[in-house]
Amino acid sequence: MKSLTLAVRLLTPAERKTAMLIMPLIILSGFADMVGVAMIFPFLKVLGEPGLIQSNSYLSYVYTSGGFGSADEFIFVLGIVFFVMLIATAGLKILTVYVANRWLEGRIHSLSKRLLTAYLKQPYPFMLQRNSSELVANMLSETARIVSQVFRAFSEFVVSAVTLFFLVALLLVINPSVTLLAMGTFSALYAVLLLSVRRISSRLGQTILSTNRKRHRLAMEALIGGKQVRLLNRERNLVERYSVPSSGYANANALSNTVRMAPRHIIEAVAIGGTVLLTLFLSARSGGTGSAAMADMLPTLGVFVLALHRMMPAFQRGYNASVSLRLSSASANSILDDFKSAEDLPPLPGAVGPMRFRESIEFKDVCFRYPGAEEDSLKNVTFTIAAGMSVGIVGRTGAGKTTLMDLILGLLEPDRGEIRIDGRKLSHGEIRSWRANVGYVQQDIYLSDATVAQNIAFGVPDADIDTGKLQAAARMAQIEDFILNELPDGYETFVGERGVRLSGGQRQRLSIARALYPGPDVIVFDEATSALDNATEAQVMAEISKLAGSQTLIMVAHRHTTVRDCDIILTLENGALTSIADYDSLFGTGDHITVAAGG
Ligand SMILES: Nc1ncnc2c1ncn2[C@@H]1O[C@H](COP(=O)(O)OP(=O)(O)OP(=O)(O)O)[C@@H](O)[C@H]1O
Structure with a gap:
């Protein structure tokens, strides 16, 4: 019962209502099925004993008021009626199957869509804490399991329960004591079986959930990290690691x-x-x-054996539904937890306009700590970037560069201190509009299996892609000539996994064009050139530096050469800002300006 409540809680109130509306149709279909089969007996009876038409009051009433000329004519019409009823029953059953399947498959769709919404509603740190392949497993695998094992099993049980109800009624008329005995025995047997598999079902449910997640994680690791896997000769190792949860999943x-x-x-x-x-x-x-008494009893026994045979599926389906509920309760719980954690978050907003800035971005005593971490990853960071400046962020591994960048991007928010845009504190409510004003160029651009145009205007529906903005972005990123002269279909050429292969430099420029397409005031380059060779890096940097002045550029880099042309360079050490200086002061003469963190 607890597991059933759990499953029902996964449904929205509207879904519960539609389920209740479908239930009568399922019951009616079960009933029509019974009646359809039962109708053959009166038909055969009249066929064998036409005298009944006169002796039975109902039949004689229909015969007289219908104006039938002969018993044969009556039987013919009776046969046609029976046939039409069977066809109508078949129609009703097909309709029920369709409606039930639509509802059930619709739940896989709505559960996974609601989960995706819940995950995207979560702030960015949620993604840092959870494994993305587990989220994919929840969305695509666990939802389907719950629907097929719980809701489908339960609806099948309801259909057979209707049959069971009528069968029991029929048997009670024939022989009440033997019926009660058979029902009692069946119920007791199934109850004992249910009790004895309770624990193992819950345990199996948990094993299925955890092995399925591991399977997904390793599959993603093997396929997404395909290059590393091959370079490190880990193919065999990965197949072996994958086979542990995969066979565990199969066994469970x-x-x-x-x-x-x-x-x-x-x-x-x-x-x-x-x-x-x-x-x-x-x-x-x-x-x-x-003996004569035994011969008398044989027909009753015959009916009984037949009835028992038809009763069994109902009991079996009831048992199946109960066990399935238990098996799926681990998955249902995990999905419910994810729904609950996003319950109080505001709904996903539509497109938001960019929050423009004209003068400065200011960090004032900004501190940030990752959830669950023991130490602040950024400590009292204070600096000001004037509009149009190009700024480098450098520091050793783990110094806090990515964290600072994510705060500038508006993905993370300060735990203490504040970020000010044009002198005004950036509030939580404005963070999305701020993000809309920041372009992001990452080291390894994610290219979707789509056209160049769709990749530049990433996520914008085709009909809304602005050709003027597209061309301007490609031109500024110095990739327009390549697109128009070297790609077979220009902007409509397919790139990505199954499309045209692009070099590292071309991908990087496409990434810059993507960042420029929405026309942001700030562009952040995240180790954007570290994957390139020196010559390509110099080329890309020259292009980037052309953007300076019209846009504010922020470059996170390990290499000094990357930040050579920056107006100022912020140096981080162990989460603290230790200096703000220009390139020559910092790496040239060594006589650099040091700014006290927090000062
Ligand atoms: N998701 C996280 N949860 C907990 N701690 C984190 C997380 N991400 C980073 N940190 C910690 O925060 C500190 C700063 O990390 P950050 O990634 O900002 O450094 P970084 O300078 O960008 O390093 P790198 O150059 O290696 O990318 C490190 O001590 C790191 O261990």
């Missing part, structure tokens, strides 16, 4: 499917064995086989 699934299906065979044996024992018992009591 095999075991869970067995746990779900095994009772069928036990119960079948008990039902058939029980019927044989019952027959032997009745036979002994009624004077042995061949």
Whole structure:
């Protein structure tokens, strides 16, 4: 019951309502199925005993008021009615299957969409803490498992419960005591089985969840980090590492499917064995086989065996639904936790206009600590960047360059101190508009499997791509000539995984064009040239420096050469800003200006 409540909590109120609306259709379809099958008996009866048309009051009423000329004509029409009813029942069943499937598949869609929304609503540090492949596994795998194992299993149970209800009613009329005995035995058996597999089902559910996540993580590692994997000769090692969770996942699934299906065979044996024992018992009591009393009892026994045979799927499906609920409760819990953690976050906003800046970006005593870290990664950082300046950020590994850059980009927010834009504190509510004014050029640009135009105007719907802005961005990034003269379809050429291969320098320029497309006032280069050889770096840097003055440029770099043309260079050491100086002061004469951190 707890697991069922858990599964129901995954649905939105509107989804619960539609589920309740579909339920009567499922019940009606189950009922129509029963009636359709049951109708064959009166039809055959009238066929064999036409006298019934007159002797049965209902039939004679229909016969007279319908103006039938003969019994044959009546039976013919009865047959046609029966046939039409069967067709209508089939139609109703197809409709029910379609509606139920639409609802069920629709839940995979809506659960995964709601999860993606919940993940994207989270602030950036959430992404630093969670493994992205686990989030993908939750969105694409676990949601499908919950829908198929819980909601589908439950709807199948409801259909068979309807059949069970009518069968039990029929059997109660024929023989109440044996019916109650059979029902009692079935219920007790399934209850014992359910109790005994409770713990193993929960454990299996957890194993399935964790091995599935590991599988996804290793698959991503192997395929996304494909270059490193090959260079380090780790292919075999990765396949071996992958095969551990993968076979664990397969084994847990095999075991869970067995746990779900095994009772069928036990119960079948008990039902058939029980019927044989019952027959032997009745036979002994009624004077042995061949006796008249035994012959009388045979039809009842026949009906019973048939009914038991039809009852079993209902019990089996009920059991299956209960075990599936338990198996999926680990996944359901994990998804519910993710929904809950995003519950109070504001909805995803649409496109926001950029927050322009004219004078300065100021950091005042800014401190930042990563969630769960013991020390601040940035300590009382204070500096001012005037509009149009080019600024370098240097420092040893772990000095805090990326953290400072993420704060400038508006991905992280200060824990203490403040960031001021044109002298005004940048508030939490303005952070998205600030981001819209900052372009970001990263070391290894992510190229999607799309055209050059779609890659430059990344994420903008095709119809909204502004050709003028596209060409201006490509021109400024010095890649327009290449696009127009060397690519087979110009801006419409496909690049990315399955498209045209681009060199490191070309990818970098495309990355710059992408950053420039929205027309930001600030452009941040994150080790943007560190992957390039010296000659290409010099070329790209020359292009970047042409942007100086019209845009504020911020360059995070390990190499001194990258920041040679910068107006000022910020040096970080162990999270603190230790100097603000120009290149010559810093690396040339050694006589550099030192600014006290926080001063
Ligand atoms: N997600 C994180 N969680 C906890 N600590 C982090 C996280 N990211 C970085 N840190 C810590 O913050 C400090 C600064 O890291 P940061 O990545 O900003 O340095 P960096 O100067 O960019 O280094 P590198 O040049 O190697 O990229 C380091 O001590 C690092 O261990």
